[in-house]
Amino acid sequence: MGEQEEENFQRSAKLLLEELVEDPDTRELGDYLEKYYMKRANVWALCYRKHLGINTNMYLEALHKKIKYSYLNGKKVRRLDLAINVLMKITRDIVFERIIKLAGNVETRKMKNIRISHVASEKIEHSDISSLKPVVVGK
Incomplete structure (x- = not known):
């Protein structure tokens, strides 16, 4: 209502x-x-x-739009088995998106080693850094 x-x-x-x-x-x-x-x-x-400033139907309407246009191509589904199949697919996709979002901040071993090396390199004093001449091979 x-x-x-x-x-x-x-x-x-x-x-x-x-x-x-x-x-x-x-x-x-x-x-x-x-x-x-x-x-x-x-x-x-x-x-x-109406004075709360939020409309909680927005999430439901967004989900409905996603189901209707992304999963049903704008068509009405008259068969219950097809509707259940679509709901299972969207549930799978939503759960998968959530897992990716949660796991997105997990640092890989390679990135952890790079970060450790970077932090260690920041502690090197400028006086300890020297310039090397390039070595030419094959002349």
Whole structure:
């Protein structure tokens, strides 16, 4: 519910719950929403959070866009098995990206040796450095 006015939100929520509870097929969903969500609407409804400066839907919308255009090529999926397959692929890719991000700061042995040599070279006094003449071979 993206309603920004509290009165409109309350009215829409009440109508939705009435419709859900009246229909035997959706009665359980209506009861669930009323019990767990509507009593805490001030925590999740946009009309109560508009002055916080954040919209938590941004991450969800970005994920939806990624799934729709990167994995589904903008097409709707009507088969559940294909949708599950796509969700498994995106989960794999997200986990892999996270592992790379976390492991990105791990120093390899070669880089560690280079860093140690560099730190040691910074401690060399300038007076200890001498110039060498180049050696010409083959003349």
